[in-house]
Amino acid sequence: MTTKLIKNAKLLYDNKLINSDVLIDDGQFVKIAPFIGSRADEVINAERNLVIPGLVDVHVHFREPGQVHKETIKTGSAAAAHGGFTTVGAMPNVTPVPDSVEKFKHQMELNKQSKINLLQYAPITLDETSDKLSPIEDLATAGAFAFSNDGHGINNAKTMFNAMQRIAQIGSHLAAHVEDQNLFNKGVINAGDTATRLGLPAIERVAETSQLARDLLLAKETGVHYHVCHISTRDSVDLIRIAKDAGINVTCEVTPHHLLLSDEDIKDDDANFKMNPPLRSESDRRALIAGVLDGTIDMIATDHAPHAEDEKNKGFLKSAFGITGIETSFPLMYRLFVKSGVMTVEKLVYLMATRPAEIFGLEAGKVELDKPADFTIIDLDEEYHFEQGDFLSKGFNTPFVGEDWDVFGRIKQTYVNGENVYSE
Known part of the structure; x- marks a missing residue:
């Protein structure tokens, strides 16, 4: 010892x-x-x-296996440690998707390379895109700490309802990327003046909020812990506030980039500003900050999404969605909230460590004897x-x-x- x-x-x-x-x-x-x-x-x-206690991020992408030109478990976990994080939850959008016990166990073996505590999501449905549920109970037994289809909304309400029922029965967590594909309509930027100025196909806010409203009612019916990933609109904040008041078991996260930037900050066709959900209006950004301050938004999560340089230098139309975030998040949030005097550093650590650990039942986020x-x-x-x-x-x-x-x-x-x- x-x-x-x-x-x-x-x-x-x-x-x-x-x-x-x-x-x-x-x-x-x-x-x-x-x-x-x-x-x-x-x-x-x-x-x-x-x-401080090591920071906790419940939403990262470490890309291994299958996309190691973007990131590996070793580089991703090193980046997390550089950012002050000691516990993270890795999304299952790797290749292959770990949607069977065999593939999930292989993923868990790869995760042993991590420098930090690496928790693994399992997909809700096969390949994250089908309407057939993954073997939820078996994946939980194999070590899945929560379930998510990450970058894919579940468009079939029956599929989501059945998933919520099964995840509730085993006492696990469902983390949803809310996005109606029909309303998303292959957009690349928020609908608004910037999209018009740049001549880019737009993403309507209702692509997020309409599916969120549906899911909140399904969560009420099933009692599942329903966690909403990276909310981005004023209406999403309002819906979650109403749902919490009604006793629905819902929590949510917001990213640093949605708190710091709006589509007004996009001056030209620079895909470093391209993410999903997209940067919304300044009004939406201010509503997100208000949601953090009044407790409607439970935590800050990075949605750390590394890409190779040639995947992000082709403008909005041809570049991948997503930005890195795990190495920049604490200093940026300290600048936004603490240096400005609107929040104590204790509260910031609560949002970035203690609260996410509490919600997901993790032995993390606090200094304890x-x-x-x-x-x-x-x-x-x-x-x-x-x-x-x-x-x-x-x-x-x-x-x-x-x-x-x-x-x-x-x-x-x-x-x-x-x-x-x-x-x-």
Whole structure:
């Protein structure tokens, strides 16, 4: 057994900031006190920097197997550690989709390459696109922590209803990408003035909200934990607020890019601004921020979606949807919410660590005695900006590069089970 001693920490503990030392033994937090004089195998000088529980992201894409030119489990988990994350949930949109026990077990073996705690979604339906349900109960037994068709909406209401019933019966979680394909209509950008100016096919808001409204009623009927991925519109916030008031078991997430950007920020045909759901109007963006502040939106999740450079440099029409996010999210959210004075750093960590862990029943998101020592050390005072060469992900497809996006909150070190997985 090895011991580590964190000295001079500004520690987020029990939702309060305290000046403290922390003793770690055999990968667990064992003592928290203003001064700990114990001898340790390793002393970590936090230098009065912020020490928080490792961040939790329930929505990432690590691309392996089948798309390793975009990302691998090793590069994705290294990027996550660089971003301060110690636990993530990987979506099943890999090749092949892990929609059988055999394929899922193979995926779980590949996931052992991860530097951090990597949880695996299983698909709701075969291949994520059919109306035939995957072997839900068997996949849960094989280790699926939740179920999602990720980038595909389930257009058949009966299929969704049956899936909700079965997932509710085993006490698992259904994470939905809400998108009516008929209303999406092969669009590439939000319907509005920017789409008109650039002459691009548009995505209507109702492609999201109409399916969301249907699913909320199905969730009410089945009692399933229904988690809505990356909501993007004012109407979605309103629908979820109403559903929560009605006692429906619904939670939701929002991405940093939907909180920071609107379609007004798209000045030209730059596919680093192309994501699904698309950047919406400024009114929608402000409604999302309001939803975070009033608790309607439960958590921030990155939807980390790395692509190769030649897949994102062909303009909106021909480029892939999605941007990277796991290495930029905490500093960007610290800039948006904490530096502006609208939120405490304690609340931000709640949204990015504690709350997602609570909702998905994970042993993560808190500094607790006799629990795994997953933590991140952050310098909140250092101002910097992102450059392409900074990323450990294979992808650098993001609009948040350069001096226009000066941030604070540099990740200095990340630890999982007391072991260092990232150092600046």
